[in-house]
Amino acid sequence: MDPLRELYQQVIVDHSKRPRNRGKLEYSNRKAEGVNTLCGDQVTVYLEVENDVVKDVRFEGGGCAISTASASMMTEAVKSKSLSEVETLFEEFHRLVTSTEPGAQELGKLAVFSGVREFPVRVKCATLVWHTLHEAIRNKGGGA
Amino acid sequence: MTEKRIIEVREDFPILRQLVHGKPLTYLDNAATTQKPRTVIDALVKYYSEFNSNIHRGVHELSQRATGAYEDSREKMRLFVNARSETEIIFVRGATEAINLVAQSYGNSVLGAGDEVIISGMEHHANIVPWQLVCEARGARLRVIRLTERGELDLDHFESLLSPRTKLVSIVHASNAIGTVNPVKHVIARAHASGVPVLIDGAQAVAHFETDVRDLDCDFYVLSGHKLYGPTGIGVLYGKKELLERMPPYQGGGDMIRSVTFEKSVYNELPYKFEAGTPHIEGVIGLGAALDYLQGIGWPLIVEHERDLLQYALARLREVPGLRFIADPCERVGVLSFMLDDIHPHDIGTVLDQEGIAIRAGHHCAQPVLERFGVNATARASLALYNTRGEIDRLIDALLMVREVFT
Numbered sequence: 001m002d003p004l005r006e007l008y009q010q011v012i013v014d015h016s017k018r019p020r021n022r023g024k025l026e027y028s029n030r031k032a033e034g035v036n037t038l039c040g041d042q043v044t045v046y047l048e049v050e051n052d053v054v055k056d057v058r059f060e061g062g063g064c065a066i067s068t069a070s071a072s073m074m075t076e077a078v079k080s081k082s083l084s085e086v087e088t089l090f091e092e093f094h095r096l097v098t099s100t101e102p103g104a105q106e107l108g109k110l111a112v113f114s115g116v117r118e119f120p121v122r123v124k125c126a127t128l129v130w131h132t133l134h135e136a137i138r139n140k141g142g143g144a
Numbered sequence: 145m146t147e148k149r150i151i152e153v154r155e156d157f158p159i160l161r162q163l164v165h166g167k168p169l170t171y172l173d174n175a176a177t178t179q180k181p182r183t184v185i186d187a188l189v190k191y192y193s194e195f196n197s198n199i200h201r202g203v204h205e206l207s208q209r210a211t212g213a214y215e216d217s218r219e220k221m222r223l224f225v226n227a228r229s230e231t232e233i234i235f236v237r238g239a240t241e242a243i244n245l246v247a248q249s250y251g252n253s254v255l256g257a258g259d260e261v262i263i264s265g266m267e268h269h270a271n272i273v274p275w276q277l278v279c280e281a282r283g284a285r286l287r288v289i290r291l292t293e294r295g296e297l298d299l300d301h302f303e304s305l306l307s308p309r310t311k312l313v314s315i316v317h318a319s320n321a322i323g324t325v326n327p328v329k330h331v332i333a334r335a336h337a338s339g340v341p342v343l344i345d346g347a348q349a350v351a352h353f354e355t356d357v358r359d360l361d362c363d364f365y366v367l368s369g370h371k372l373y374g375p376t377g378i379g380v381l382y383g384k385k386e387l388l389e390r391m392p393p394y395q396g397g398g399d400m401i402r403s404v405t406f407e408k409s410v411y412n413e414l415p416y417k418f419e420a421g422t423p424h425i426e427g428v429i430g431l432g433a434a435l436d437y438l439q440g441i442g443w444p445l446i447v448e449h450e451r452d453l454l455q456y457a458l459a460r461l462r463e464v465p466g467l468r469f470i471a472d473p474c475e476r477v478g479v480l481s482f483m484l485d486d487i488h489p490h491d492i493g494t495v496l497d498q499e500g501i502a503i504r505a506g507h508h509c510a511q512p513v514l515e516r517f518g519v520n521a522t523a524r525a526s527l528a529l530y531n532t533r534g535e536i537d538r539l540i541d542a543l544l545m546v547r548e549v550f551t
């Protein structure tokens with residue numbers, strides 16, 4: 001597959017056009033905002049965490065296809081996961097988009113982002129929402 | 145005929161002869177910076193390999209040659225913008241530094257509490273933030289000329305903003321975000337009728353049509369060398385002598401003083417009063433070579449070719465389904481800012497890059513004007529004298545490909 005098709009796989013285009021879990025989460029208890037300084041794109045991640053488990057997650061904002069799809073698929077991937085599982089996913093995802101080293105764990109659907117690797121300037125687009133999620137997890141008490 | 149000449153012109157730019165991702169480079173990011181002709185690159189190499197030395201202070205041969213080349217460039221620049229005297233040509237780092245110089249030196253000395261500076265709704269951040277800084281420091285106020293739907297200055301609104309409180313008008317000649325060429329001569333005449341001086345930001349204008357500061361009667365004119373086929377890190381502030389003479393220095397140091405004691409320093413004459421420290425010597429020399437190059441090509445060819453190419457590009461882009469321009473000014477340079485369906489400009493940029501096509505995607509350091517038109521980023525293709533119809537065709541094909549990827 002050529003690098004472009006690899007980057008913009010159908011699943012990614014689909015999520016970018018119809019993002020899942022987009023919008024404010026009224027009853028969230030953790031929240032963070034992230035900005036991609038390169039393009040000014042913004043994303044807000046809302047979490048409802050109970051007993052160290054992500055009960056619900058939503059996001060607002062986004063921008064390019066990569067960042068919107070990444071946000072959308074992140075929300076699907078982390079729902080019902082424990083916070084430590086989420087941290088591991090984040091590390092694995094980061095490895096996926098920045099290196100060719102095989103990860104320790106299966107990423108499932110998120111593996112479609114492997115094409116980003118070939119586009120170093122776009123790595124930030126894919127990881128912005130994950131960094132923001134990480135930030136939100138640490139923001140205890142920061143509700144919507 | 146013109147097209148044939150342009151093919152020859154392309155040969156003067158070594159960087160254009162390369163493949164990017166296996167495709168011929170199509171460089172359409174000229175509003176960000178232009179490419180450099182071989183003669184500019186050679187001038188830099190020659191300076192460093194034959195007469196590198198400091199200027200204005202050496203008795204030795206090399207210093208005299210370097211000083212001569214440096215001052216020759218000032219004279220070339222004087223002719224290029226048609227200034228009355230070379231003392232009105234001040235070398236700075238670029239348009240940004242030139243505006244900061246005027247804001248800090250002129251602005252700081254004339255602005256008082258309640259005074260006003262007028263800018264427009266289509267300014268680059270470089271013509272917004274320096275005024276915000278000085279206005280805040282002096283308790284003055286920034287007023288902004290509204291834009292029409294087409295992306296032109298609302299001149300009635302401008303008239304209504306002019307008042308006894310107005311101390312300066314600072315507007316862009318050609319917009320880097322939407323391409324509008326403003327009726328600056330008219331604006332200057334109206335401001336002068338109220339006794340208000342005017343700064344014109346010519347960063348996006350000077351490479352595309354002849355500049356005549358005496359005909360415009362502007363009080364300050366600023367430009368960047370790197371958008372004019374010259375090196376980065378060098379630019380020019382033109383200022384009317386009477387104003388520059390009254391202005392306090394911007395920076396202190398060597399070269400800008402006549403004598404220094406711990407009690408008092410006497411400032412050097414113009415233009416040196418505003419050129420503190422060892423300047424960007426090779427930048428100035430390279431910029432001089434760029435002006436020589438442009439003179440060799442001649443304005444008639446540049447203007448005719450770019451006009452033709454712009455019309456062609458506008459017509460072809462309008463054929464692309466889902467493409468819309470964010471503004472539609474009557475007078476414009478080859479800056480084409482557009483949206484394609486609801487595809488994010490960064491995604492457009494990435495796909496085009498794979499086709500060897502360089503454009504800019506983002507807010508172009510002009511967030512307020514994009515906001516005015518309800519977007520926070522656009523894709524921007526910007527033209528220069530070496531671009532061809534063939535390159536526009538390649539852009540169009542690639543944009544159709546972008547649509548395919550995202551449907």
Ligand SMILES: Cc1ncc(COP(=O)(O)O)c(C=O)c1O
Nearest residue numbers: 238239240268270320347348368
């Ligand atoms: C209209 C305008 N003004 C000012 C600038 C600032 O130029 P520089 O960054 O070279 O100082 C630019 C650069 O993009 C510009 O387009």
